[in-house]
Amino acid sequence: MSVGYHGPATSIMNGDVYFRPRRLGHANLWVDDLERSQTFYNEVCGLTVEFWEPDLVATFLGTGNTPHDLGMIETTGGKARHGRNGLLQIPEGVGANVGLGHLAWELANEADLVDAYRRARDDEVPVDMTVDHQVAHSVYLYDPDGNSMEYYCDTVKNWRDVLHGEMELITAGWNPEDGEPFSDSRYDEHPEIRIVEDAPVHPRRLTHAVLVTENVERLAAFLTSVSGLEEVGRSEDVIYLRASLAKYPYHLVICNKRNGAGGYHHVSFELESVGAVESAENELVERGITPELSVDNETKRSFYLRDPDGLLSEYYVRRSAAIPDLSAEPPRMRAFLV
């Protein structure tokens, strides 16, 4: 497998900023059994199945806040998969194991995306691929840990008109140099949020992700330069990063790896109220599902669920936008308390 990152480019060392996202749009996971994971995130976690792509072995679920909050693709066994028009969408060796597929960062418009792409390319920041997802144009790069990061702009506001139910292969190649990029914003400012009535949990939006890493400083340098995130706080060996949309206190938290695997720790979904978190937790217990961990402190009320592959997600409501002081917390707990 060839991961497209070959050490920090000079421009990253210089702190040049490339992509300037608004917020985290979605996370994409590799899962071992697509149907099993789809059922879990839909029937337990309350994410609506918006569309699915059998030829890629992929399903896309969400709240409606963006075209999907959570995508999932079945692991490949190391074999390549192709998109539309023969696009090599998943090269050989990629997606062999469960875990993070990518994090996707929403930019305001295509002009911003193409400008960032051109500067990154000209400065020899390695670009993995550029694609057309029918509702978005995307540029993918790897971070220094080998996590795939997608930077995208919505190309249509009414994405449910384009992607719904079972889809033929969605993704084709995209040449950012083709034509004049548009500069109007096409994300939906008033999205229709859908909940799964019968599910115990009713998330409203994906807000942030948490990654663990062997080298927080190296990863933070990439995220503040290439990814254009702002460092908004630190506590112990945990760094908080935010995209430009200030109504979210942060969009990504990176934590020093203590033990176990690096990469994905969890993604977090916001619920409507403390009462909604508590009634979801009660309903889960009634159905025989015990949350991995329950948190009730001055920062948040939340619980964590472990999916059938062992991947974590959090369902929470925030009590304070302040960066929590983690100095008294055991290091192994810090990624749960951010």
Ligand SMILES: [Fe+2]
């Ligand atoms: Fe994506």
